[in-house]
Amino acid sequence: MVLWCRRALASLWQWGPGGVRRPISLSVGASGLFGSGGSHEKEKLSLQDIAELIRSRACQKVLVMVGAGISTPSGIPDFRSPGSGLYNNLQQYHIPYPEAIFELEFFFHNPKPFFKLAKELYPGNYKPNVAHYFLRLLYDKGLLLRLYTQNIDGLERVSGIHPSKLVEAHGTFASATCTVCRRSFPGEDCWADVMADRVPCCPVCNGVVKPDIVFFGEPLPQRFFLHMADFPLADLLLVLGTSLEVEPFASLSEAVRSTVPRLLINRDLVGPFAWHPRSRDVAQLGDLVRSVETLVGLLGWTEELQALVQRETGKLDGQDR
Numbered sequence: 001m002v003l004w005c006r007r008a009l010a011s012l013w014q015w016g017p018g019g020v021r022r023p024i025s026l027s028v029g030a031s032g033l034f035g036s037g038g039s040h041e042k043e044k045l046s047l048q049d050i051a052e053l054i055r056s057r058a059c060q061k062v063l064v065m066v067g068a069g070i071s072t073p074s075g076i077p078d079f080r081s082p083g084s085g086l087y088n089n090l091q092q093y094h095i096p097y098p099e100a101i102f103e104l105e106f107f108f109h110n111p112k113p114f115f116k117l118a119k120e121l122y123p124g125n126y127k128p129n130v131a132h133y134f135l136r137l138l139y140d141k142g143l144l145l146r147l148y149t150q151n152i153d154g155l156e157r158v159s160g161i162h163p164s165k166l167v168e169a170h171g172t173f174a175s176a177t178c179t180v181c182r183r184s185f186p187g188e189d190c191w192a193d194v195m196a197d198r199v200p201c202c203p204v205c206n207g208v209v210k211p212d213i214v215f216f217g218e219p220l221p222q223r224f225f226l227h228m229a230d231f232p233l234a235d236l237l238l239v240l241g242t243s244l245e246v247e248p249f250a251s252l253s254e255a256v257r258s259t260v261p262r263l264l265i266n267r268d269l270v271g272p273f274a275w276h277p278r279s280r281d282v283a284q285l286g287d288l289v290r291s292v293e294t295l296v297g298l299l300g301w302t303e304e305l306q307a308l309v310q311r312e313t314g315k316l317d318g319q320d321r
C-alpha cells in the first residue's frame with residue numbers, strides 16, 4: 001500500500017499555471033449542519049439519528065464512499081479480507097507480489113495475469129446486491145449528492161444510478177485505451193478477447209488495449225476532482241465496505257466539514273474512523289448486508305427496497321435469457 005499511497009499522493013498535486021506543482025487541499029469547513037460544536041454539542045449520534053436525518057430530509061446532500069466490501073455479497077472477492085481477499089489468492093497468476101497485477105511496469109512485461117483477473121471481474125458476470133440498491137434508493141429520492149466508488153465492477157451503474165452521480169475513482173471497464181496509439185474504445189470491444197483468454201489488441205496499431213482501470217502510478221480520472229466541490233457541500237457522509245487504505249481516495253473521508261455526521265458501515269473500524277474519530281461519527285460494524293438492512297428498516301424503506309431489488313433483478317435475469 002505504501003507504493004500506491006506514495007504514487008497516488010503524487011496525483012493529488014495539480015499542475016498549476018506555468019507548470020508549477022502545488023498540492024490540492026482537501027477542504028474541511030469550520031461549521032456546518034449542527035453549529036460549530038463546542039459545549040452545546042449533542043452527545044454521540046446513533047444509527048437511529050442518522051436514519052432520522054435522512055428520513056426527515058434534514059440531510060439532502062448525502063455523499064457516499066464505497067469499496068470492494070459492497071460487492072462481496074454479489075460474489076466478487078474484495079482485496080484484503082484475510083483468506084478470501086483477492087490479494088491472498090493471486091498465486092495462480094504467478095506474479096511477484098499482489099499489487100503487481102495493477103502495475104503498468106508488470107502489465108507491459110506480461111498483461112496476461114491482469115486479463116485473467118479481468119475475465120473474472122468483467123461486468124455482466126455479477127449482479128448488484130441490496131447495498132447497491134440502497135444507494136439507488138438514495139439516488140431515486142434525490143438525496144444522493146455523489147457516489148465515489150473504488151470498485152471496477154460497474155455494479156453501481158448496473159443498479160441504475162446515473163453516471164453523472166458516480167465517480168469511479170479507480171476507473172472502469174466501460175471504456176479502454178490502446179497503450180500505444182492512445183485510441184479509445186468502448187469496453188465491450190475487449191470483451192470477446194478477454195473471455196477467450198486473448199490479449200485485446202488495437203485494430204489500428206496492434207498495441208495492447210487496456211481497460212480504463214487506474215493502475216498504480218496512473219493519474220485518477222478527471223471526475224475524481226469533483227470532490228473539491230462536493231465534499232464542502234455535503235451534509236452527511238456514508239462510507240461502506242472499504243478498508244480506507246488507498247490514497248488519495250481514503251483522505252476524502254476527512255474532507256467533509258468537521259460538523260458533518262459520518263456513518264461507517266463495515267466489518268471493522270477502519271481509517272480515520274479508527275485513528276482520528278470525530279464527535280459525530282457513527283460506526284455500524286459487522287456484516288454489511290445486515291447493517292444496510294438495519295439502516296433501511298430504521299428509514300422505513302424495507303418494502304420499497306425489496307420491491308426495487310425484485311424488479312431490477314427480474315430485469316437483469318430477463319437480459320440473461
Ligand code: APR
Binds near residue numbers: 073243265
Ligand atoms: N460485510 C462487512 N464488511 C465487509 C464485507 C462484508 N460482507 N466484505 C468485505 N468487507 C470489508 C472488509 O473487512 C474490508 O474492511 O470491506 C473492506 C474491503 O477492503 P479492501 O479489500 O481493502 O477493498 P477496498 O477498500 O475497496 O480497496 C481499495 O485497493 O488495491 C486497491 O484498487 C484497489 O480499489 C481497490 C483499493
